[in-house]
Amino acid sequence: MEPTQEVMETTAVDLGALLDAGDGAVVILVAGGTRLVAHRAVLADRSPVFGGMFRHDTLEANTGEVAVPDVEGPVLRQLVAYLYTLQAPQLPSLAPQLLAAADKYGVSAPKARCEQLVAAQLSVETAAATAVLAIRHSCTSLRQAAVNFIKANVAQIMTTRGWADAVRTQPEEVVTLSHLLASSPAEASTSASADSSLSPGSGPQRDRSWTPDTSAPPTTACTTPPPDDSAVSRLRSLPEKEKNSRLIQAAKEDSVSELQTLLAAGADVGARDESEDRYTALHWTAKKGHVKAARCLVEGGAEVEARSSDWQSTPLHKAAGNGHEAVGRLLLEAGAEADARNKMQSTPLLMAAYHGHEAVVRLLLAATPYHNTRNQWGRTPLHYAALNGHAEVAAALLEAGADRWARNNEGKTPLDLARQNNHQQLIDILKLS
Structure with a gap:
């Protein structure tokens, strides 16, 4: 790729x-x-x-x-x-x-990906070790997933070798875990609401829906230098609306240090602009391809599945439609749903294919098994590649198993669309030898 x-x-x-x-x-x-x-x-x-x-x-x-x-x-x-x-x-x-x-x-980023992988492997035998790992390394999402699992299977888990080993080798973490297990359902649900997609047994589809932990301080994971205390203090006194407006602008401009300072000053990482689209800061970084700013927002707890108000697009839709592979990869690693559908039932793959972004198409094909996804007009990604003359995209889709004879709502195949628009290279690709 x-x-x-x-x-x-x-x-x-x-x-x-x-x-x-x-x-x-x-x-x-x-x-x-x-x-x-x-x-x-x-x-x-x-x-x-x-x-x-x-x-x-x-x-x-x-x-x-x-x-x-x-x-x-x-x-x-x-x-x-x-x-x-x-x-x-x-x-x-x-x-x-x-x-x-x-x-x-x-x-x-690899820590977040590993949280997903560990959560997907939760079992009766590994539950105690997983909870201890999550507590020791401040993985709030993974911790809550493990606690929920243990509560649901407590009788079995406490008789396992894994539980005995945790008690013997990690007593302090087990004490913390015991307090978490004794917490009321209301207390548990507060931190679990954003973590339900980490539930064990949810499978690959649920695994990709994981969203970053929003309970951690928003600037702890940014790799830029810590914000200046005086700058944070000055911004903290600003009205919330102005802080949020500055956050959106910093996202547009890829200003990571400004983002970090604003988040430390209490700006809302999920704030939306005042346009008809109602984009979040992460939508803007995805649309513009600002990798560093997107990473800072994701690490600060930005919702990777946030939807715009116009077409119900996710940040991954915006990255895919604008050809920003690096941001797309970051979003996928953070748990963005590769097959999310917008208002027109289009997935990020459909968007990338329509605009001819081969690198993004290949990225998304690697992230999710290919199926002949159709939007509200019955068009598949291959229909769009053929319609707009994107030969490299069409080749990638065919390699992944795209159906060259799929028909849209008008009964037309990708080959029909290629012929209709005189895309000779596509015609040659789509014809059976």
């Missing part, structure tokens, strides 16, 4: 900086018997913990060797791979360990 121009340009700048970094450009990460060579600049840019380590006169900064305790070699490899590629890991078996490592080094 080809990266978007935005990601290519960012990568080019990073690589250029690495070439000029001199002899001290690399460090060795050591985890047990695993030794990995990595660039200081990449580690510092993607992890605030590594960044602080290299900015100060620490042993690691001076020796060029960083010990990574309590992290196994395969887990370290996955973490470093994310720091270089910004692509969330897809190894369920390592999810608990990677969640802990990502939390330790302040890398929020």
Whole structure:
């Protein structure tokens, strides 16, 4: 899959900086018997913990060797791979360990993805360990999912080896868990309302609907420097409406530091503009392709499934329709529903196919099994690719199993639409050999 121009340009700048970094450009990460060579600049840019380590006169900064305790070699490899590629890991078996490592080094996106993977594996035997993991690493959504599961299966779980091991090795966390289990249903539902999609047994469809934890402080996960206290104090005194208006504007302008300061000052991460569309800040970052601002908003608890007032579009619809693959990937990693439908019953894939954004089409095809989704006019993504002459998109859809003979509400196939608009390349692709 080809990266978007935005990601290519960012990568080019990073690589250029690495070439000029001199002899001290690399460090060795050591985890047990695993030794990995990595660039200081990449580690510092993607992890605030590594960044602080290299900015100060620490042993690691001076020796060029960083010990990574309590992290196994395969887990370290996955973490470093994310720091270089910004692509969330897809190894369920390592999810608990990677969640802990990502939390330790302040890398929020893989931590969020691992929360999803761990929640999907909840069982009677693993419930205690999952709850302990969530408590130890401040995973509010995962914690509530585990608590709900344990409450529903308490008699079975407390007789398992997993529960006994938790009591023996993690007594403090088990005490906290006991208090959570003893809380009233009203107290539990307050934090569970945003976390129901993490329920075990919900399957891949529910897993993709996961939304970030909104109870955490909105600026804790942003990778930009912490906001200046005086700036926060000044903004905190502003009327709520003005703070929210500034938040929307900062999202439009990709101003991450401004977003972080406004969120710290109490701006509503879910605030909407006053247009007919009623977009949230995350809608605007998705529409404009502002990756850093989108990440800050997601980490601050922005609702990835928020709907606009006009066409009931999600941020992923806006990213897909405007060809912003990097933002689309971020939203999917944060749990955005790949098959969400807007007012016209169009999915993000239909939007991307209509506009000819091949990279986004391939991203979405990788995120959800292909099916011949139809909008209210009975058109599939392949209909739109044929209608508008997007040969590369059509090829990707056919590879994924698109039905070239599907008929829309007018009884026309994609081939009919290609012929109607004289798209010869599409005609050749859609004809059976």
